[in-house]
Amino acid sequence: ELKVEQNPLFLSMQEGKNYTIYCNYSTTSDRLYWYRQDPGKSLESLFVLLSNGAVKQEGRLMASLDTKARLSTLHITAAVHDLSATYFCAVDWGNGGSQGNLIFGKGTKLSVKP
Amino acid sequence: NAGVMQNPRHLVRRRGQEARLRCSPMKGHSHVYWYRQLPEEGLKFMVYLQKENIIDESGMPKERFSAEFPKEGPSILRIQQVVRGDSAAYFCASSSATTDTQYFGPGTRLTVL
Numbered sequence: 001e002l003k004v005e006q007n008p009l010f011l012s013m014q015e016g017k018n019y020t021i022y023c024n025y026s027t028t029s030d031r032l033y034w035y036r037q038d039p040g041k042s043l044e045s046l047f048v049l050l051s052n053g054a055v056k057q058e059g060r061l062m063a064s065l066d067t068k069a070r071l072s073t074l075h076i077t078a079a080v081h082d083l084s085a086t087y088f089c090a091v092d093w094g095n096g097g098s099q100g101n102l103i104f105g106k107g108t109k110l111s112v113k114p
Numbered sequence: 115n116a117g118v119m120q121n122p123r124h125l126v127r128r129r130g131q132e133a134r135l136r137c138s139p140m141k142g143h144s145h146v147y148w149y150r151q152l153p154e155e156g157l158k159f160m161v162y163l164q165k166e167n168i169i170d171e172s173g174m175p176k177e178r179f180s181a182e183f184p185k186e187g188p189s190i191l192r193i194q195q196v197v198r199g200d201s202a203a204y205f206c207a208s209s210s211a212t213t214d215t216q217y218f219g220p221g222t223r224l225t226v227l
Contacts, residue, residue, distance in 0.1 A: 048214050048215050100216070101172065105156055
């Protein structure tokens with residue numbers, strides 16, 4: 001069974017600081033996704049990482065994937081209050097060969113304080 | 115280009131009633147996925163459908179739950195004889211055959227009294 005673990009689960013940061021969220025998964029997969037969810041809202045796609053060594057950046061967020069270590073990171077640079085949300089990583093693990101079955105981590109609840 | 119649409123956004127049912135949740139995928143998308151989210155938890159995969167076919171239902175409870183995606187019309191997630199434990203947010207996502215990203219709808223928040 002594929003397991004996806006995120007840490008930390010809760011993160012309180014000061015504005016302007018840097019931090020990294022980690023996402024470990026237990027079985028081979030070459031598709032990893034990061035999503036953002038605001039309270040009571042749906043999930044917004046942030047990054048799709050499709051190969052070993054993939055690195056993508058958007059604004060103050062940068063995501064990377066190491067398929068050999070089964071690890072993805074989401075790095076936050078110079079955090080601002082608007083980044084406060086819950087961040088999920090998800091791994092695509094097709095059951096029986098099909099794709100589309102996303103296994104989600106529990107999420108990292110980020111709070112950025114002035 | 116409208117995104118993934120779900121209705122209703124909020125649904126209240128009493129124990130034993132039926133709940134029907136609808137999902138219209140993004141234009142051009144033929145793959146639909148249903149997920150359930152309990153409070154303070156991540157999403158749990160339920161079922162993956164293409165038009166008129168169930169591709170993967172490994173996350174669906176064996177009883178009371180069913181899903182369809184007919185040739186015409188939205189995808190439907192049906193929960194019969196609801197129980198309090200069914201209270202959750204149900205999200206639908208869609209993708210096309212050529213995209214790697216699943217785009218999520220706003221969710222239906224089901225409350226069972």
